[in-house]
Amino acid sequence: MRHFALCCLFGRLHYLPVYRAVRTASEQLLLSAAADRAAAQLSLGIPKGTRIFVDTRYFQGYDDGYAIAAIRTQMLKNGLMLVDDRLQAEAVVQVSSGALSTDQKSLLIGYRN
Numbered sequence: 291m292r293h294f295a296l297c298c299l300f301g302r303l304h305y306l307p308v309y310r311a312v313r314t315a316s317e318q319l320l321l322s323a324a325a326d327r328a329a330a331q332l333s334l335g336i337p338k339g340t341r342i343f344v345d346t347r348y349f350q351g352y353d354d355g356y357a358i359a360a361i362r363t364q365m366l367k368n369g370l371m372l373v374d375d376r377l378q379a380e381a382v383v384q385v386s387s388g389a390l391s392t393d394q395k396s397l398l399i400g401y402r403n
Contacts, residue, residue, distance in 0.1 A: 312352060321353050322360075329360035336381055338369030343379035348386040361385055 313321070336342065342365065346358050362372060365383070373379050 318353075322356050325353075325357040325360045329357075329364040332361065332364050332368070334365075334368070334370075334383065336368075336370060336383075339371060341371045341373050341378060341380045343373055343376045343382045345376070345382055345384040348384065351387060354387075357387065358385065 344358070344362055344365070346354070349358060351357075365372060376382060
């Protein structure tokens, strides 16, 4: 979302663009921590050293890059070998997500100044 701020600089009016991040820092930390926890629980039962291709077609969202990287990192920690070409793989792992987002709720007790 783009907002414009009006300011006075050296006696002339200027418009300065002000940008709001799509995700707040707190939201980004929540999502990355959730992705790390979910990836750490992966248990595929694929023997170490197996060449795998990670199919991410069905894993789409604004924050998908970090989550996919966390999954790939966990697979490497489990001793799997990642390949970029599906034809070179001994196994294909398809990842998907039902939800990759946060909820927003605010509560005010008292009064605003």
